[in-house]
Amino acid sequence: MVLCAKHLKKSYIDSDQTITVLTDASLEVAPGDFICITGKSGSGKSTMLHIMGLLDSPDEGELWIGDKLVNSHSSDAPKIRNQELGFVFQFHYLIEDLNATENVALPLLIAGESEIEARARAKELLVHLGLAERLNRFPNQLSGGEQQRVSLARALVNKPKLVLADEPTGNLDPIYSSEVWNMMKSLNQELNQAFVIVTHDAEAASKADLVYDLVDGALIRN
Ligand SMILES: Nc1ncnc2c1ncn2[C@@H]1O[C@H](COP(=O)(O)OP(=O)(O)OP(=O)(O)O)[C@@H](O)[C@H]1O
Ligand SMILES: [Mg+2]
Structure with missing residues (x-):
């Protein structure tokens, strides 16, 4: 279980x-x-x-x-x-000062991963979720659906x-x-x-x- x-x-x-x-x-x-x-x-x-x-x-x-x-x-x-565990909420709770890649990399950095590795894995996952063109956008530059896909990537990044x-x-x-x-x-x-x-x-x-x-x-x- x-x-x-x-x-x-x-x-x-x-x-x-x-x-x-x-x-x-x-x-x-x-x-x-x-x-x-x-x-x-x-x-x-x-x-x-x-x-x-x-x-x-x-x-x-x-x-x-x-x-x-x-x-x-x-x-x-x-x-x-x-x-x-990974969490996704009704409101995305992305950090406004971090771009999509940085938001997704954050749980990996907290887990002790190197910055290079964390960014690489964040990018890979965002590409997988169809956000290849949005990697460097800040949350306020993304649509609601894109924001939630970034939140989903952040929830998934630590497997x-x-x-x-x-x-x-x-x-x-x-x-x-x-x-x-x-x-x-x-x-x-x-x-x-x-x-x-x-x-x-x-x-x-x-x-x-x-x-x-x-x-x-x-x-x-x-
Ligand atoms: N910290 C708290 N202090 C007091 N009451 C609370 C607290 N958190 C939730 N409640 C109450 O507990 C009940 C259940 O709340 P909960 O948020 O789990 O419901 P929900 O099913 O998620 O509702 P919704 O569909 O509106 O999100 C509600 O009556 C709510 O007012
Ligand atoms: Mg609720």
Whole structure:
């Protein structure tokens, strides 16, 4: 298994109220899985993804990444986030002062790669994602779809075991949205790259091998 979440529970305390978000959420991700999570706004999809990505910790339950039992406080969490997981969010969160190649090279530099090697691998991946003509552009010189493809390259550059994406096309026009979905699907097929994607888009979710609905704090397989 790439990732195994077992019986996760999570509540937030908001002033005097307790908001129970996850009651008994479990998910297994095997190598090469292309999984979508859908659910109503506020049902806890982002919470689930953040816990899986070691950006937040559950109150109860277990999260296994590979053979390690971990949470966001684990001493090796930063290394796992950098080397075993890739993230794509609704907003690209690219660094405006860095061009496309530099943005994609950054996780490699953090992992200790040399600058020459990091740039070479970033360029190779951007070319693979159809951005050969955009290598030196800054984020504000790219279309929304191109920005999200650069984000996808940044998520993939360390060859993660799993890419976690939270509404990766939520901010895009339909034409760019299908471009990004097609790209994720082909990376899944070509490289056996595992994805877990939170989406509101039922049509896009139909590309998934497995779809789960987040209802009443639990993941129900469709
Ligand atoms: N840090 C927090 N403090 C208090 N409440 C929170 C916090 N984060 C999320 N919540 C609440 O938890 C619930 C689940 O939020 P979450 O962001 O996981 O939903 P979501 O399914 O991703 O929704 P959307 O589809 O709108 O993105 C919501 O009611 C939200 O208001
Ligand atoms: Mg959300």
